[in-house]
Amino acid sequence: MSTDHDGDALLRVEHVKKYFPIRKGILLQREVARVHAVDDVSFEVRPGETLGLVGESGCGKSTLARCIARLYELTSGSVVFDGRDISRLPRRRLRPVRRGLQMVFQDPYASLNPRKRVGTIISDPLRIHRQGNRGEIKRQVRRLLELVGLSPEHVNRYPHEFSGGQRQRIGVARALALHPKLVIADEPVSALDVSIRAQVINLLDDLQDELSLTYIFIAHDLGVVRHVSDRIAVMYLGKIVEISPAEELYRHPVHPYTEALLSAVPIPDPDLSDQREHIVLEGDVPSPVAPPPGCRFHPRCRYATDICSREEPPLVAHGSPDHVAACHHPLSFSRAAAAGAPASVEDA
Amino acid sequence: MMTDPLLEVRNLKVSFRTEDGTVQAVDGVSLTLAEGETLGIVGESGSGKSVTMMSVMRLITDPNARFEGEVLYKGRDLMALTQDQIRGIRGAGIAMIFQDPMTSLNPVYRVGWQITEQIRAHESISSQAARARAIDLLKSVGIPHASERVDDYPHQFSGGMRQRVMIAMALSCNPDIIIADEPTTALDVTIQAQILSLIRKLRDDFGTAVVLITHDMGVVAEMADRVAVMYAGRIVEQGSRRDVFYQPQHPYTWGLLGSIARLDRPKPERLATIPGLPPSLLNLASGCAFRARCAHRFERCLETPALLDRLGNGHLDACHLEPQAKKDARAEAAPPELVEDAP
8 A cells, every 4th residue: 555655647537527518409519508517636656556446326437447448439628548648549549558558348138248158258359459369369368267266168158158246357358468557447246246346346346456556446435445545635527626545535524515425324333323423415416507606516515604605715725745635615624523512614 | 914005015016118128026925014114225326126116016018117015004005006096095095205305296387286286186175275284284394484595496405395385285185105215415404404304293283194205224224114125126135223223133134234334333443345246137146135235145045945934023134044044143243354443
């Protein structure tokens, strides 16, 4: 768990924006509005670490992942991977970059081609990138299958012959085929049952140690994210509202949204669950077409005051330079400790 | 519990004939539900928890399904009722909330219409009165501007709001029992918290008994009075919430609890896992269905274990191990190396 700040970041995301146009009209296709899916997001990922990305559906975490992997074109901003800005590279020159940056997708049922054999699925990236002759590729595929805990005899089977957990292992093997440096895993275990989920998480953990991988791990399950991550970024409505070392985030959340998110996770301990305070957020996440002015969380925030609807809070450090949050009324440690009555809100 | 339970399931078996053979989806499940009680049923996909409750509601119409056993609701055997008779109980006596609020509402009817339809099916009441009641119901489940929203279509509601509409619909005829099948699985955590607190409030206000089907041990810990754990079509453990969480007796329950990445504990180096996969329910051999994945199996596991009160306190489990042996095994396996709080 390296938290040292020096050393070059493997990935630097700078002011990335991704807006999706909403068009109306049949012929003219006027743009009438924009979905602000990702709105000015910056962060970095250090070599060897796991950055967890959490948030609710629609907060832009998957869009962000796809922007980083250049599966979407950015509206603006830049993505610097391994010292190189890849946000404007043309397709052809993107190919060698993709070798170092792979994705694992959420749905192991939809992300594997049902008409291809497992061997073909895993060897496709090797063939596309011309990694050796047929014999070498065959050996590679067998090695990869073993690496993810499947039997090499399975090369000739089709995806439907596997369970969800095994399919996700195939997805992981495919992502690792080209020895990537960075793996972006978008909800890799959300579709799996609890007992299988733990197996896949442990596998990802082992592979990270073995192959010194760097992960961006996207999930909405805060327990899972805490388990795998060194640092965690919390997203709300297209923005990062807090980034912090994992344990620190759970112990001293600074942003009221993080606090509410943590309190909403049901805890499998009856007594504890009866005792603890449940912060129930009112209402739904607002539409990203017209996000609220100022702090985007203010309509649902129990600490909100005037300033929150007027000014957008910047991401600033709290306590340590590694723990940043964007809030006008950050939860101080004392308030977090005394969390209870809707605290009287002092102006920042 | 001396009085008759509100709902009693006796030795329910549900099997499906398929091309490959018979799938025994539910294999001898017995349950009771008292008035006002919340029973949590947990298990992974395919464990038979939904099929059990769908069978109670007689919602499985597959011609290849075979049912055995009894389901007593207020002394009547639901399995023996005609379709007309069961229709009188569905909605009015026992209501159901489904997992996916996106697909369980009809997209071409206004939500108000969908609620009043049910009220008018069970009671002779004017359409104005039914509409007024629909508005009240929408208010009681926390839908803002209920008198306007009643004329909206399902697609005009968010996922959480749709689930509220489903709950309003379930409550419309004051049922004694609500069966909620993964009511929050499709929702985000903060919305899940809203819906769970709503269900809790309504349960307390109306005294409705709730059967909560879920795969999330956290949700059960928060909501249930009693818990039943299902595996491969059988109940493997059943007891009060505190008993099941603090003194789990079945190795499968240990595994389930161990494999959760928990926020309330220091982070373990590795998550405990249950090796292997759940068994196929196709031509399942006799014996304990969990034995292939169990670290504590021994010769007796080839006999099918019965769900018995081995501790003498109403806490049932289906494991051949002696209570003392379980205690020792659990102490041994207990906390894997914990990582000290790394700053």
